[in-house]
Amino acid sequence: MGDNKPTYPPSLQVPNVQEMVLKDPLKVPERYLRNEKEMHARPDLSHLSSQVPVIDLSLLSNGDKEELLKLDLACKEWGFFQVVNHGVESKVLQGLKDASAEFFELPLEEKNKISMPPNDIQGYGHAYVVSEDQILDWSDTLIMLVYPSWFRNLDIWPAKPQRFKDSMEAYSTELKRVAMELLGSLSLIMGMEKDSLIGLHKELVQAMRVNYYPPCQTPEKVLGISPHSDTSTITILTQDGDVTGLQIRHQGGWVPVKAIPNALIVNVGDVTEILSNGMYKSVEHRAVTNESKTRLSYATFFVPLDEVEIGPLSHLIDTKGSLPLYKKIKYGDYVRTSMKMEHDGKAHIQIAKAQD
Ligand SMILES: O=C(O)CCC(=O)C(=O)O
Numbered sequence: 001m002g003d004n005k006p007t008y009p010p011s012l013q014v015p016n017v018q019e020m021v022l023k024d025p026l027k028v029p030e031r032y033l034r035n036e037k038e039m040h041a042r043p044d045l046s047h048l049s050s051q052v053p054v055i056d057l058s059l060l061s062n063g064d065k066e067e068l069l070k071l072d073l074a075c076k077e078w079g080f081f082q083v084v085n086h087g088v089e090s091k092v093l094q095g096l097k098d099a100s101a102e103f104f105e106l107p108l109e110e111k112n113k114i115s116m117p118p119n120d121i122q123g124y125g126h127a128y129v130v131s132e133d134q135i136l137d138w139s140d141t142l143i144m145l146v147y148p149s150w151f152r153n154l155d156i157w158p159a160k161p162q163r164f165k166d167s168m169e170a171y172s173t174e175l176k177r178v179a180m181e182l183l184g185s186l187s188l189i190m191g192m193e194k195d196s197l198i199g200l201h202k203e204l205v206q207a208m209r210v211n212y213y214p215p216c217q218t219p220e221k222v223l224g225i226s227p228h229s230d231t232s233t234i235t236i237l238t239q240d241g242d243v244t245g246l247q248i249r250h251q252g253g254w255v256p257v258k259a260i261p262n263a264l265i266v267n268v269g270d271v272t273e274i275l276s277n278g279m280y281k282s283v284e285h286r287a288v289t290n291e292s293k294t295r296l297s298y299a300t301f302f303v304p305l306d307e308v309e310i311g312p313l314s315h316l317i318d319t320k321g322s323l324p325l326y327k328k329i330k331y332g333d334y335v336r337t338s339m340k341m342e343h344d345g346k347a348h349i350q351i352a353k354a355q356d
């Protein structure tokens with residue numbers, strides 16, 4: 001069992017953004033410039049920020065019917081929600097943030113000791129760079145598998161700061177509990193037993209991505225992370241401080257998510273969209289940069305084992321008399337094919353679309 005650690009298609013090597021900004025804060029190379037249409041064409045929906053649903057995890061845990069209905073609506077209408085009363089202590093959240101910030105402040109050569117190897121996407125570097133002429137994201141990233149623990153490749157976990165591993169472990173263990181609770185509630189609102197979704201995963205695989213967004217003098221011209229939906233079942237995100245950066249697609253525009261302090265931001269991923277035959281939508285999101293402040297975000301992806309076949313749940317097709325919108329596909333094939341594609345909104349979910 002211990003030898004079968006998954007690896008993922010690697011990304012092309014591109015410049016370190018943090019270093020670029022350190023050397024010349026005014027320089028924004030052409031490779032990072034977005035077209036104006038992409039940045040400005042959509043309606044400004046920032047006034048909708050306050051309407052992003054808020055879910056109380058302690059109520060969900062008690063099986064509160066009203067809260068389950070709220071969750072159902074949040075997954076249908078927004079695909080994103082904030083979770084409060086999750087029970088993750090603020091010192092655990094802060095521990096992860098401090099240790100990560102300390103890692104990113106290390107000299108480049110120290111960080112490069114765990115740079116992504118040529119055959120994997122885990123480690124320090126950039127993700128989803130698949131062609132030399134693609135527009136690049138204004139960010140650097142650190143990616144690692146955390147659970148099940150025998151999936152860990154500790155060679156690419158930061159050795160410095162010393163407390164990094166413990167902080168990551170403490171945070172991830174807590175998030176696993178939150179995810180199990182959320183997946184239990186999702187099972188219920190999808191008309192199944194509470195433990196069905198977890199069972200379907202065979203093993204709940206948990207991967208972590210720490211995003212580092214340096215400031216950019218012209219934030220209106222670059223993106224921290226390109227629009228995409230996550231290939232996960234669910235993603236739980238937390239962010240550093242009060243710098244807003246995350247924006248979600250809603251009603252044809254972009255809505256900034258203003259994080260409630262210490263709340264966790266959850267989004268529905270492609271797997272849930274596929275399983276629910278489109279009833280719940282994995283929503284496109286992106287991150288913008290800030291003119292003067294660095295932002296860090298911490299995304300935890302919960303996914304099934306590679307061998308698990310995902311496809312619309314039969315009871316969700318049968319009861320509604322609707323056609324399956326997606327075909328059955330092994331999760332491992334889905335995620336690996338998507339990683340060979342440039343982030344382009346939700347284009348990669350086509351991999352699982354049923355033929356008409
Ligand atoms: O930084 C953010 O808020 C978004 C990060 C994200 O979408 C991701 O890592 O998949």
Ligand SMILES: [Fe+2]
Pocket residue numbers: 228229230235285299
């Ligand atoms: Fe994402």
